[in-house]
Amino acid sequence: METGKPGPVQVVLVQKDQHSFELEEKALASILLQDHIRDLDVVVVSVAGAFRKGKSFFLDFMLRYLYFQKEGGRSNWLGDSEEPLTGFSWRGGSDPETTGIQIWSEVFTVEKPGGKKVAVVLMDTQGAFDSQSTVKDCATIFALSTMTSSVQIYNLSQNIQEDDLQQLQLFTEYGRLAMDEIFQKPFQTLMFLVRDWSFPYEYSYGLQGGMSFLDKRLQVKEHQHEEIQNVRNHIHSCFSNVTCFLLPHPGLQVATSPDFDGKLKDIASEFKEQLQTLIPFVLNPANLMEKEINGSKVTCRGLLEYFKAYIKIYQGEDLPHPKSMLQATAEANNLAAAASAKDIYYNNMEEVCGGEKPYLSPDILEEKHCEFKQLALDHFKKTKKMGGKDFSLRYQQELEEEINELYENFCKHNGSKNVFSTFRTPAVLFTGIVALYIASGLTGFVGLEVVAQLFNCMVGLLLIALLTWGYIRYSGQYRELGGAIDSGAAYVLEQATSHMGNSTQAAVREAVVGRPPADKKAQ
Ligand SMILES: Nc1nc2c(ncn2[C@@H]2O[C@H](COP(=O)(O)OP(=O)(O)OP(=O)(O)O)[C@@H](O)[C@H]2O)c(=O)[nH]1
Numbered sequence: 001m002e003t004g005k006p007g008p009v010q011v012v013l014v015q016k017d018q019h020s021f022e023l024e025e026k027a028l029a030s031i032l033l034q035d036h037i038r039d040l041d042v043v044v045v046s047v048a049g050a051f052r053k054g055k056s057f058f059l060d061f062m063l064r065y066l067y068f069q070k071e072g073g074r075s076n077w078l079g080d081s082e083e084p085l086t087g088f089s090w091r092g093g094s095d096p097e098t099t100g101i102q103i104w105s106e107v108f109t110v111e112k113p114g115g116k117k118v119a120v121v122l123m124d125t126q127g128a129f130d131s132q133s134t135v136k137d138c139a140t141i142f143a144l145s146t147m148t149s150s151v152q153i154y155n156l157s158q159n160i161q162e163d164d165l166q167q168l169q170l171f172t173e174y175g176r177l178a179m180d181e182i183f184q185k186p187f188q189t190l191m192f193l194v195r196d197w198s199f200p201y202e203y204s205y206g207l208q209g210g211m212s213f214l215d216k217r218l219q220v221k222e223h224q225h226e227e228i229q230n231v232r233n234h235i236h237s238c239f240s241n242v243t244c245f246l247l248p249h250p251g252l253q254v255a256t257s258p259d260f261d262g263k264l265k266d267i268a269s270e271f272k273e274q275l276q277t278l279i280p281f282v283l284n285p286a287n288l289m290e291k292e293i294n295g296s297k298v299t300c301r302g303l304l305e306y307f308k309a310y311i312k313i314y315q316g317e318d319l320p321h322p323k324s325m326l327q328a329t330a331e332a333n334n335l336a337a338a339a340s341a342k343d344i345y346y347n348n349m350e351e352v353c354g355g356e357k358p359y360l361s362p363d364i365l366e367e368k369h370c371e372f373k374q375l376a377l378d379h380f381k382k383t384k385k386m387g388g389k390d391f392s393l394r395y396q397q398e399l400e401e402e403i404n405e406l407y408e409n410f411c412k413h414n415g416s417k418n419v420f421s422t423f424r425t426p427a428v429l430f431t432g433i434v435a436l437y438i439a440s441g442l443t444g445f446v447g448l449e450v451v452a453q454l455f456n457c458m459v460g461l462l463l464i465a466l467l468t469w470g471y472i473r474y475s476g477q478y479r480e481l482g483g484a485i486d487s488g489a490a491y492v493l494e495q496a497t498s499h500m501g502n503s504t505q506a507a508v509r510e511a512v513v514g515r516p517p518a519d520k521k522a523q
């Protein structure tokens, strides 16, 4: 990524032996917090399902389509028939390839029909049911990708089986619980993608056949176990949009040849034909739903907070209780709202007094601080959040504290731009040198040689201090000594000004009120 070439980035790391999960927060942040996309609403397209079933392979075609769109190409997006397929790492063989969760380092910007720009993130996941992972591991990956994506493509082989639906069942419980609180469907699009569909004579390839096949599969029948009936009932109530696509077999070269490297010429034309319908359908701007949680759209920055919150609940020993997922969602909700409110404050203050902006009077700075703080707090308050008012109050207080800290830094930064403060130390030292020099001249003139010598010594010392200060400022070394000289000068200045202030005040008082009372008495 750092070299500038886009590629897959591991965002959730799995320690297969220890069955533990870790979020690669830095890597994820470097993708999601890029300036041009961080504030855009995000669409996350994820592919999940059993291992070795062509998930990464399929995602690479999506990448081809997105790059083709980005470059404004006109010919066929599927590409050259001799071009090997690259992108997310895929390969033949029986051992699993993808581990954890990976996302493509390049976030695509796509314009929706109304002209709104959204950020599209592609997500690849570890295949489920390999020999090294426990059920909990697989469920975790599936849950994490479902909870962070807006389009979940459930990649299945040949058919929709009962155990495939049982996998989904783990999440329908969360869905129901979440709905109890928020009255909304927790997840968005779910697409059953059935690979190697072998019965086109019953249900034709593509979306239409897929939809009628799905209707049949999701029918609730009396003899089914109650649990399975629940899954069926809940799929529709958990996902706002459920579709199914039947994809034909890609040909024996793809499935069995060890030398196959993804060249189009080796792929069955039926498969390519259906890809030409499927991928533009999934990535059609009108179908790309922005990730929503609790009815609010999530930005790229917000997505980072959700990842952080969700990974925490899966780091324990057991499968998390749905209640804790809800809690984590509420937490992430609030954190995301606070982060964007803080950004509002920061950006506005930067405009006024950041970086190269000239010095601003402290009064105006404070005024601006109050104005932008209010703006940020209003933004935080009006963002929809889960967990209730009391819950979000905690985050609001944290936000206020963080804003105050930022303000202190802005004040310091602004103060350092004040020319007078920059030259305060040399000015004090220089004034001291001149005053002592004159004093030594005068005392020498009246014959007080010893005192004159003493003044001369002090002139010498101040001169050394001035030169040392200059060297420290120039070289940036011995900064502590520099700081000591600065605070010495500041102290002298403070004493002098307070003394002068007192005597000026006394003089003013005398002029206005007359002589002090003691004098009056004497009169
Ligand atoms: N039968 C069949 N094989 C496919 C299909 N698409 C890709 N393949 C082959 O399946 C093998 C695995 O492809 P991958 O994309 O690495 O599969 P995956 O699901 O990402 O695998 P893991 O990352 O291990 O979970 C490759 O040899 C592909 O050529 C398909 O639709 N049907």
Ligand SMILES: [Mg+2]
Residues within 6 Å of the ligand: 055, 056, 057, 089, 090, 097, 098, 124, 125, 127
């Ligand atoms: Mg893979």
